[in-house]
Amino acid sequence: MKVLLTGATGFLGWRTLEVLVKEPRINTIIATGRTLKKTHQIDHEKVTYVLGDLEDLSFVQEIIQNVDYIVHAAALSSPWGEKALFERANVLTQKNLIKAALEYGIKNFVFISSPSLYFEFKDRFDIKEEDKLPKKLINAYAKTKRKAEVLLTHSGLTYVILRPRAIIGRGDTVIMPRLIRVFDEGRLKIIGNGKNIADLTSVENVATAILLSLQAKEEALNQTYNITNGAPVVLWDAIADVLTQLGKKKPVKKLPYKLVKTIATLLEFKSILTNKKEPALTRYGVGTLAKSLTMDISKAKRLLGYNPKVTTEEAITEFTNWYLSNGK
Incomplete structure (x- = not known):
């Protein structure tokens, strides 16, 4: 497999x-991205890094011509932006990858x-992949991810789509570091009653799901799958666990959800009218910290053979050890 x-x-x-x-069974991996960081690279005979821009069709065609499988994990992921x-970043790149994949006869396209x-x-619980999506998606990121999904499902390519929830673990530069920064700035407060539950997902479990998708049998192809640890947690307890392991005090002050959401709405409106920069609070950010959201992974278990092995507690400890050892 290439x-x-x-x-x-x-x-x-x-x-x-x-x-x-x-x-x-994998003998060649073309690894692409924009910038290679020492903390996030691997030295292995199977891996060749080719840096470039997926918005450039000629670059995409160049890197696809020598492979037969695609895992598309690159994205612009942010709660705010133009x-x-x-x-x-999320739609044009998908179009380029699909065009090149059709040209070169890609066997399976795994999309994250x-x-x-x-x-x-x-609050939403046990969401299944076939459940009806909201009429209005929350932000540009969600809207463009959905557009990319639709492009792939209508492309004629063989595909697997994964929807992993809140990825954590060694190397995380997004979810937990963002919360830690807010805490260090003295701005992290519990929103709502602090008892909302959520799925978190070990990055190793997601990576395993990707491998299973590459090896998927016929009945598992051309499907969309939820990917989580399969064990929802009280979100604020998990956040407190991270902070405690880093030698910080867990947040105890609570703010009413409706109040914080109103403030976030006003800040978003101000940003739209002025500098367009991401406000200190977004409605999506407030909602994810205050509302419960869990997903059903029975389909991934049944068709992909997905069995999450790394627990949320293990993933948190893995992250905090890495975070401390990297001089954070």
């Missing part, structure tokens, strides 16, 4: 490489999507 992995220089991509190189940037598609400003 595999192209996009987003290979990021958190999920790096950890996915660690899993893919151990698979005997619509045009998300369109180019997002469960932000499910988000509404209310």
Whole structure:
């Protein structure tokens, strides 16, 4: 198997490489991204890094011509930003990859999507892949991820779409570090009653799901799958666990959800009218910290053979050890 992995220089991509190189049936991996960081790279005979821009069709054609499988993990992931940037990063790149994949006869296209598609400003439990999506998706990121999904499902290519929820573990530069920064700035407060539950997902479990998707049997292909640890946690307890392991005090002050959401709405409105920069609070950010959201992974278990092995507690400890050892 010859595999192209996009987003290979990021958190999920790096950890996915660690899993893919151990698979005997994979003999070549073209790993692409924009910038290679020493903390997120792997030195292995199977791996060749080719840095470039997926918005450039000629670059995409160049890197795809020598592979037969694609794992597309690259994305612009943010709760805020210009619509045009998300369109180019998440939709144009998908179009380029699909075009080249059709030209070169790719056998399987594994796409990493997002469960932000499910988000509404209310508690949601045991969401299944076939459940109806909200009429209005929450932000440009979710909208463009959905567009990318639709492009792939209508492309004629053989595909697998994964929707992994809140990825954590060694190498995380997004979710937990963002919360730690807010805490260090004295701005982290419990929103709502602090008892909302959520799925978190070990990055190693997601990487394993990607490998299973590459090896999927016929009945598992052309499907979309939720990916989580399969064991929802009280979100604020998990956040407190991270902070405690880092020698910090856990947050105790609570703020009413409706109040914080109103403030976030006003800050978003001000940003739109002024500098367009991401406000200190976004409605999506507030909602994810205050509302419960859990996903059903029975389909992935049944068809992909997915069995999450790394627990949330283990993933948190893995992250905090890495975070401390990297001089954070």
